[in-house]
Amino acid sequence: MEGFWNIFQAFSVVLVIGGTPLLFATLGELLTEKAGHLNLGVEGMMLIGAVAGFAAGHFTGSPLLAMGGAFLAGGLGAMIYGFLTVTLRANQVVSGLALTMFGTGISSYLGVNFIGQKMSAEISAFFSPVAIPLLSSIPYVGRVFFRQDPMVYLGYVTVALLGTYLYRTRIGLNLRAVGENPGAADASGINVDLYKYVHIFLGGALCGLGGAYLSVVAVPQWQDGITAGRGWIAIALVIFAGWNPFKAILGAYLFGGLSIIGFYFGNYFSAWNISQNLIDMLPYAVTILVLTASSVRKSKEKGAPKALGVAYYREER
Amino acid sequence: MQAQVFVKMENICKTFGNVKANDRINFDVHQGEIHALLGENGAGKSTLMNMLSGIYKPDSGSIQIHGKEVVFNTPKDSIEMGIGMIHQHYRLVEVQTAKENILLGRKGPFFMKGAHVSKDIREIGEKFGLPVDPEKKVYDMSIGEKQAVEILKVLYQGADILIMDEPTAVLTPQETRKLFAILRNMAAQGCAVIIITHKLHEVMEISDRVTVLRKGTTVGTLATKDTNPKALTDLMVGKTVDLAISRPPVERGRVLLEVKDLCAYDMDKVEVLRDISFKLHAGEVLGVAGVAGSGQKELCESIAGLYPVASGQILYEGESLVGNSPRDIIKKGISMSFIPEDRLGMGLVASMDMVDNFLLKEHHNQKGLWLKRKPIAEKCAEIIRRLEIKTPGVHHPVKQLSGGNIQKVLIGREIETNPHVLITAYAVRGLDIGASHTIYDLINEQKEKGVAILFIGEDLDVLLELCDRIMVLSEGAVTGIVRGDKATKEELGLLMAGEDLGMEVAQ
Ligand SMILES: Nc1ncnc2c1ncn2[C@@H]1O[C@H](COP(=O)(O)OP(=O)(O)OP(=O)(O)O)[C@@H](O)[C@H]1O
Ligand SMILES: [Mg+2]
Numbered sequence: 001m002e003g004f005w006n007i008f009q010a011f012s013v014v015l016v017i018g019g020t021p022l023l024f025a026t027l028g029e030l031l032t033e034k035a036g037h038l039n040l041g042v043e044g045m046m047l048i049g050a051v052a053g054f055a056a057g058h059f060t061g062s063p064l065l066a067m068g069g070a071f072l073a074g075g076l077g078a079m080i081y082g083f084l085t086v087t088l089r090a091n092q093v094v095s096g097l098a099l100t101m102f103g104t105g106i107s108s109y110l111g112v113n114f115i116g117q118k119m120s121a122e123i124s125a126f127f128s129p130v131a132i133p134l135l136s137s138i139p140y141v142g143r144v145f146f147r148q149d150p151m152v153y154l155g156y157v158t159v160a161l162l163g164t165y166l167y168r169t170r171i172g173l174n175l176r177a178v179g180e181n182p183g184a185a186d187a188s189g190i191n192v193d194l195y196k197y198v199h200i201f202l203g204g205a206l207c208g209l210g211g212a213y214l215s216v217v218a219v220p221q222w223q224d225g226i227t228a229g230r231g232w233i234a235i236a237l238v239i240f241a242g243w244n245p246f247k248a249i250l251g252a253y254l255f256g257g258l259s260i261i262g263f264y265f266g267n268y269f270s271a272w273n274i275s276q277n278l279i280d281m282l283p284y285a286v287t288i289l290v291l292t293a294s295s296v297r298k299s300k301e302k303g304a305p306k307a308l309g310v311a312y313y314r315e316e317r
Numbered sequence: 318m319q320a321q322v323f324v325k326m327e328n329i330c331k332t333f334g335n336v337k338a339n340d341r342i343n344f345d346v347h348q349g350e351i352h353a354l355l356g357e358n359g360a361g362k363s364t365l366m367n368m369l370s371g372i373y374k375p376d377s378g379s380i381q382i383h384g385k386e387v388v389f390n391t392p393k394d395s396i397e398m399g400i401g402m403i404h405q406h407y408r409l410v411e412v413q414t415a416k417e418n419i420l421l422g423r424k425g426p427f428f429m430k431g432a433h434v435s436k437d438i439r440e441i442g443e444k445f446g447l448p449v450d451p452e453k454k455v456y457d458m459s460i461g462e463k464q465a466v467e468i469l470k471v472l473y474q475g476a477d478i479l480i481m482d483e484p485t486a487v488l489t490p491q492e493t494r495k496l497f498a499i500l501r502n503m504a505a506q507g508c509a510v511i512i513i514t515h516k517l518h519e520v521m522e523i524s525d526r527v528t529v530l531r532k533g534t535t536v537g538t539l540a541t542k543d544t545n546p547k548a549l550t551d552l553m554v555g556k557t558v559d560l561a562i563s564r565p566p567v568e569r570g571r572v573l574l575e576v577k578d579l580c581a582y583d584m585d586k587v588e589v590l591r592d593i594s595f596k597l598h599a600g601e602v603l604g605v606a607g608v609a610g611s612g613q614k615e616l617c618e619s620i621a622g623l624y625p626v627a628s629g630q631i632l633y634e635g636e637s638l639v640g641n642s643p644r645d646i647i648k649k650g651i652s653m654s655f656i657p658e659d660r661l662g663m664g665l666v667a668s669m670d671m672v673d674n675f676l677l678k679e680h681h682n683q684k685g686l687w688l689k690r691k692p693i694a695e696k697c698a699e700i701i702r703r704l705e706i707k708t709p710g711v712h713h714p715v716k717q718l719s720g721g722n723i724q725k726v727l728i729g730r731e732i733e734t735n736p737h738v739l740i741t742a743y744a745v746r747g748l749d750i751g752a753s754h755t756i757y758d759l760i761n762e763q764k765e766k767g768v769a770i771l772f773i774g775e776d777l778d779v780l781l782e783l784c785d786r787i788m789v790l791s792e793g794a795v796t797g798i799v800r801g802d803k804a805t806k807e808e809l810g811l812l813m814a815g816e817d818l819g820m821e822v823a824q
Contacts, residue, residue, distance in 0.1 A: 184408035188422030189393035
């Protein structure tokens, strides 16, 4: 039993790390969807952020510039999508898929010379775990949540900020109206297009941070396609979270855990004769289950923003 | 002293594609007046008002507000000039509360502090007689409450020019009376109020002046006290029209539809239909009166096979309909058209053209793999001519038509199927006088052909003039069935309120 507990604790620590890139990407997509835009380019924006962050860290040696670069690059990537869907009113699904392809391609291209390279020691040191006084001495919880790297903490802060922003501020209120009923928002004097652009940018920037967390902090070396499909899981997680940032953190950690469960509990599973393939399947199987379960959910409040995916023209009716 | 001119619109033009919605329109409104805007469906009333609220941009022409020349690029510019518009289709965020909707787009501290806003909302509400619970979600509200929120929102913006696009089309007579009191109150406080309505008695009752539009042009502006409904209609249509509704005597045929002890429950297990029984004969119009939400919708849907029946029977020529699929019921010759409050919500696919909307109902009757559009297009063209639908053509998306014309498409389609039983609910909601009479004529024409008609209506005068018998519903139960030529408005009113007058059931 002692052995299991130790493994469980170690597993929990890594689960938070595995969940953090998902968390940033989920929050980014959530913010975008609140503005009524379904951006399927999450995977692409994460990859753009990952390569930009790695390059910035590699060339400048500054951890802050690495993250700042990833933030900016993710946001700029999203602006391509924003221009297509807000100004040109192109189909959102197609534009998002195009962004994913673009991001995958450009990250491979720019990352070619980084393959196998590691982040510098200074940057890794900057992003090494920091214990938070008092909180970190709580049994189990302290070890798992409060002895982590700064980006994990930034994740917590982002959740709290986003929750407050969406539900406690006027801008958040206006933003939710833009996603629910742009006609109503427009008639209330809200600049719908501006809201869309700003939040598509911020959403992409958060996805960029998620990608850079992988390349700069968690791995931390460059691999081609480093996000490995996490962008798609993030899109599903937004639905899982019911468009609520506080639930997004649960979802992100749950999926972070599922993706490493085989690694930590492999011995137990083989003792119980559970095939490794089944375990590897878990995150995807659970994604399907979650999406099915949440699509039968009827509540008016927890659903997608009503105008999600619909272009808005003022003069159309 | 001449009252101040609040709004002056000159030579306003606006075209959509090849539709000239507004053609050199002149329009002005003074402080403290209630100004009615009148015109047939598609005359361009909503278009003109949308230009005043910054939703549409005029192609040419000038707008002066409070004597100042303005150009509105966005609704925000218009709000800042003190203009507030309540749209024909409400613009509210359903999942937000009244308070949140009112706060949308308003300036103020970055963090919302709810308490004083709620207080402000209550205060304005009390001042104008608009009781609104600031914390109530819009999706939980009745139509009347939603409208109150829209009005409060505009007042909270500090508007002194209020535009209401067909506010009464979906209100009960009681709610309308309350609304008018509020509007008078606002005018008395120095606001200018513009109201669009198709109900002439409302124009006569509420307005000080009235501007009539016809086919996108201004026909004239009159002082209400110098005119009358007949003159206004003639101006609006451009020719003399007869406002009487006829009730042609028709030899009543056998019972086509019989409903016996029908009961139904809604999702919360509340009884919505209670022991409803009536007989509907071939060649008669049976009216259904009742306060909105008395079970009219559930009754229609039960007969059409769209609503679960808990107990009781629905017999068509002696054969039970309960448990049949909606399509089987249509095949038997029972057709239903329900005009919902938002008009587009039921029965038509907004983005499709007229032909495809007709095909939705017709394709079962076509043989072979491919859809045949040509015969349908011809039929549509015929209906456009007969119902005088204003549309550029049969292939124009339905949602771009004016509200009233959308409705004619819906009713035209139902009649086109040559039904034996025709159920129509709120058929003239939002229709102009001319169009309403076209619909009444169509119903009479069907009746003369021996069709049994269930006519769910709102306007008691119309019910009394058009229907052979009138069934009154109150809270899901039948409180009386009376003869159209014998009953009075007062009797209907009492029955609608649920009073038992001990009247004999008219057979
Ligand atoms: N956004 C739009 N796109 C295309 N056509 C439009 C649009 N808005 C209005 N129209 C057309 O302009 C004409 C005038 O429409 P409008 O809605 O102003 O009529 P209305 O007088 O308000 O009629 P109703 O009483 O039926 O509401 C109609 O023929 C309509 O089809
Ligand atoms: Mg209109």
